[in-house]
Amino acid sequence: MTWLSNDLVQRLRDVATRPELASDRYVILRPIGRGGMGSVYAAHDEQLGREVAIKVSNGAAPTDDLDRRLRQEARVLARLEHPGIVPVHDAGLLEDGRWFYVMKLVRGETLADHAVSLEHEAARLVVFERVAETVAFAHAAGIVHRDLKPSNVMVGQFGEVLVLDWGVARVLAGDAPSPSGTEPTQGQGRRSASGEDGGWRGTASGTRMGTSGFMAPEQAHGDSSNAGPPADVYALGALLFWMWTGVAASTDVDDTARRLRAAIPAPSKRLAAIIRKCLSPVPSDRYASATELVDDLARYRRGSAVSAYHETTIEQVGRWLIRYQTFVWLVIAYLVMRVAFAFLR
Amino acid sequence: MIPFPATRRSVIERIRADDADIRRAAFGDLAAGYWRPSYHYLRLHWRLAPEAAEDVVQAFFTAAFEKRYVERYDPAKAKFRTFLRTCLDRFVQNTQKAERAEKRGGGADRLSLDFPGAESALAEIASCDLRDLDRFFRDEMIRALFERAVDDLRRACEQSGNSTLFRVFERHDLAPAPDVSYASLARELDVTVSQVTNYLHAARRRFRELALGHLRSLCGTDEEFRLEARELFGMEVDS
Numbered sequence: 001m002t003w004l005s006n007d008l009v010q011r012l013r014d015v016a017t018r019p020e021l022a023s024d025r026y027v028i029l030r031p032i033g034r035g036g037m038g039s040v041y042a043a044h045d046e047q048l049g050r051e052v053a054i055k056v057s058n059g060a061a062p063t064d065d066l067d068r069r070l071r072q073e074a075r076v077l078a079r080l081e082h083p084g085i086v087p088v089h090d091a092g093l094l095e096d097g098r099w100f101y102v103m104k105l106v107r108g109e110t111l112a113d114h115a116v117s118l119e120h121e122a123a124r125l126v127v128f129e130r131v132a133e134t135v136a137f138a139h140a141a142g143i144v145h146r147d148l149k150p151s152n153v154m155v156g157q158f159g160e161v162l163v164l165d166w167g168v169a170r171v172l173a174g175d176a177p178s179p180s181g182t183e184p185t186q187g188q189g190r191r192s193a194s195g196e197d198g199g200w201r202g203t204a205s206g207t208r209m210g211t212s213g214f215m216a217p218e219q220a221h222g223d224s225s226n227a228g229p230p231a232d233v234y235a236l237g238a239l240l241f242w243m244w245t246g247v248a249a250s251t252d253v254d255d256t257a258r259r260l261r262a263a264i265p266a267p268s269k270r271l272a273a274i275i276r277k278c279l280s281p282v283p284s285d286r287y288a289s290a291t292e293l294v295d296d297l298a299r300y301r302r303g304s305a306v307s308a309y310h311e312t313t314i315e316q317v318g319r320w321l322i323r324y325q326t327f328v329w330l331v332i333a334y335l336v337m338r339v340a341f342a343f344l345r
Numbered sequence: 346m347i348p349f350p351a352t353r354r355s356v357i358e359r360i361r362a363d364d365a366d367i368r369r370a371a372f373g374d375l376a377a378g379y380w381r382p383s384y385h386y387l388r389l390h391w392r393l394a395p396e397a398a399e400d401v402v403q404a405f406f407t408a409a410f411e412k413r414y415v416e417r418y419d420p421a422k423a424k425f426r427t428f429l430r431t432c433l434d435r436f437v438q439n440t441q442k443a444e445r446a447e448k449r450g451g452g453a454d455r456l457s458l459d460f461p462g463a464e465s466a467l468a469e470i471a472s473c474d475l476r477d478l479d480r481f482f483r484d485e486m487i488r489a490l491f492e493r494a495v496d497d498l499r500r501a502c503e504q505s506g507n508s509t510l511f512r513v514f515e516r517h518d519l520a521p522a523p524d525v526s527y528a529s530l531a532r533e534l535d536v537t538v539s540q541v542t543n544y545l546h547a548a549r550r551r552f553r554e555l556a557l558g559h560l561r562s563l564c565g566t567d568e569e570f571r572l573e574a575r576e577l578f579g580m581e582v583d584s
Contacts, residue, residue, distance in 0.1 A: 002495045003466050008519065009488050012495075015518050016553040017578045020546040024539065039579055058579050095546055 019056040020095040026054060026102065034058075037066050037073075037167045042105060045089075052089060053105040057098055067098050073167040074101035076143055084134030084163055107157050112150035115243055121265070124243050127153075129297055130161035132236055136290035138163075139229045142172040146227055148235035149214040150242060170227060213248025214238040217281050220251075230283035233293055237278020237286070249279055270300055273309035356425065357565045361416050368410070374562040375415070375429075376406045376458075377493065382485030383433055384463045390475055391437055399460045405436050418565050424573075425565030430482045486563065487577065494555040495519065498548065501555075509534055513541055514548035553578060 004012070018028050019041065026043040032053065033040040043054045055073075057066040077088045090102040108114075111127065118124045131153055135145060145166060152165040212220070216234035219227045238249040241256065244263045249256060256279055260272045267275065274296055280286045287293040296306045303323035305311060311319065321328055359371035380402055387398040409415045409432070418428050475481055502511035516522070516530055527545075531538045557574055564570040 002492050002499075002519075003462065004488055004492050004495070005469055006484075006488075009484075009491055011518065012491050012552070013487075013577065016549050016556070018549070020549070024542060034579060058575075096550075 019054065019098075019100055021054075021100070022093060022095050026052065028054065035165065037165075038070050043102070045102070051105045052102050053086075054100055054102050056094060056100045069167045070101070071099050072169065072171075073165075074099065076166045076169045076171070077101075077103065080138055080141055080143065080166075082134055082137045084130055084137070084161055085166075086162055086164065106154050106160075106162055108155050108160075108162075110151045111153035111155060111239075114155040115150065118243070121267070121271075125297065125301065127155060127161055128236075128240055128243065129294065129301075131163055131239065132290050132294045132297065134161070134163045135232050135236060136294050138169075139232065139289045139291060144170045144172065144227060144229055145232050145235070146170055146219065147211060147214075148232060148239060149211045150239065153239075172228065213250075214242075216283070217251050218283060228283070229289040230286045232290055233278050233286045233288075234280075234283075236290060236293060237275050240275050241279060244275070251281055253279070253281065269315075270306050270309045270311075274300060274306060277308040355564055355566055355570065356562055357416070357418055357420075359562075360413075371562075372406065372410045374559075375409070378489055378559060378563040379426075379429060379486065380406065380458050381463050381466075381489045382482050384458075384460065385467060385470060385485050386430065386433065386478075386482055387437065388464075388467055389471065390478060390481075393437075395460070395464050399458075401437060401440060402458065402460075404440070405433055408436065420566045420569060424569055425563070426483060426486060427479055428565070430478065490556055490559050490563070493559050494552050497555045498552050501551070509536065510544045510548050513544040514552070517541075517545055518549070 014031060017031075017039070019039075021028070025047050026045055029042045029044055029051070031039060032042050036058070038055045038057045040053050040055045043052055044050075045052050055070065057070040074088055074091050077085060078091075081087070086103045086106060088101055088103050092100060092102075094100055111131075114127075115124075118127060131148070135148065138145060143166075145163065146168045147165060148163070152163065154162045154164055156162065214235045216227060216231040219231055241249045241260070244267050245259045247259065253276065256276060257272070260267055260275060266272070274293070278286055278293065287296065292307075296308060300306050303319060305316070305319070356371055356375055359367050360375070362368055362371070383405065384398050384402050387393045387401055388395065391398075393401060414432060415429070418425055422428070423431070470485070498514070499511050502508055512534060513530060516533070517525055517527075522529075527538045527541045530541045534541070536544075557578070560573055560577065561570050564573055
């Protein structure tokens with residue numbers, strides 16, 4: 001009998017699962033990641049002489065649900081041209097009929113690993129705002145991600161922030177506005193959740209999609225088919241909550257508030273209110289879309305009043321003083337000098 | 346999804362069959378898939394001498410067939426592999442207690458197993474981490490599974506007169522030279538580069554099918570097979 005070393009056993013596992021590309025344009029180099037839906041391989045594009053990433057589904061037939069989701073993901077990505085979304089270069093069929101798509105090879109680490117290096121509020125908010133802006137862009141294009149979590153955010157070597165894994169994204173029915181430059185091309189128009197367009201469809205009612213701790217309550221209760229932008233807003237709030245507390249959010253609002261107060265460093269009252277608003281169990285109590293959240297965060301960063309927090313007059317004055325502290329100090333200095341001159345005269 | 350291997354029912358289904366031939370064949374598969382993981386487990390975990398480990402392996406599979414205790418497997422409690430290892434542990438304990446290992450299996454047909462080959466392979470796996478015994482046993486099972494699949498593939502290629510297919514697989518995947526490439530293989534075997542890639546795809550697919558076929562015969566239930574196949578090849582198999 002043939003004797004196989006440990007290395008050879010591993011090699012055979014790799015080659016036996018390696019996607020078989022019909023074309024010789026791409027040469028698979030190595031596996032680089034594996035999720036529930038698909039596996040990603042580093043490959044060399046022989047035509048353009050560059051490294052790319054190739055994603056294939058873990059199912060092995062074109063009829064498989066995993067393959068259908070991969071197709072949906074490729075189409076969603078192709079439709080969303082944004083710096084926060086990995087660009088799709090190409091797509092095709094494997095020898096066995098499954099789909100694959102080729103995308104930019106991103107070098108970096110997931111937010112799950114990167115977060116420890118984000119010590120200060122400003123650094124955390126820079127990364128978070130890029131995620132929220134990307135999701136806001138998707139919402140404007142009529143697409144809901146539905147599985148936002150730290151491991152689905154990649155921070156590249158040069159600080160670029162990318163939102164990954166759009167495999168369970170929902171394409172909203174109706175005429176959602178399309179951001180400039182992303183108008184769908186013919187034959188690739190907006191999909192409905194009815195199963196049109198080559199089986200590209202949403203999820204059936206009762207299907208639970210997402211990740212516990214980052215999933216909106218309506219998704220957790222199996223209502224993924226109706227999860228709209230507020231579901232992503234919840235997940236963004238959970239992401240923000242996790243960046244401050246290090247733990248996933250719970251649906252208990254009191255527990256959320258307590259954990260935010262106990263976080264070291266604790267978020268400011270206004271930021272905590274933004275997080276709590278995102279994490280509201282009732283979708284209508286959250287921001288209606290990621291765009292509203294981005295706007296509120298921008299106001300927070302500017303030192304303006306945020307919609308999530310009702311300030312007292314003293315707090316308003318305090319915030320005003322901090323926001324215009326340079327001007328306040330100049331006025332104080334001027335007054336002190338006037339008093340000093342008057343006294344000396 | 347990958348189709349469920351059609352030719353093999355689960356080992357438990359076949360072991361519980363009334364037909365003696367089906368039972369015997371099932372035990373043949375069981376022994377073929379698990380004897381070497383068992384032998385290495387006995388040598389490294391139980392620290393049995395080579396001869397003692399040989400005797401226990403022979404006696405264990407003989408007793409498993411004769412006393413039908415494998416039939417008591419309950420899929421709700423553990424994977425079949427774990428159940429079998431637990432049976433082996435108990436068997437060794439009983440054997441040691443009774444101090445009559447050499448008498449067990451006496452008179453029964455001895456299985457034709459390559460113990461010298463298993464012994465010579467021991468050197469490489471001696472450094473394996475034995476703290477997680479289930480994982481060790483699983484890794485050894487996979488090794489044995491792949492070895493059988495490679496041998497089957499070689500045999501099938503020889504029988505069908507398609508030795509080039511196996512040679513491509515061997516040169517590229519099994520024993521690759523450091524500078525091997527599709528082009529170098531094409532030159533060496535006097536075929537085109539696209540033929541090399543076609544051969545390689547076909548060989549890998551066939552290897553995977555053979556490995557899944559053997560895996561199917563070593564799992565207690567369909568569900569266990571699905572889980573094992575997903576873990577092994579990262580793919581779903583359909584029923």
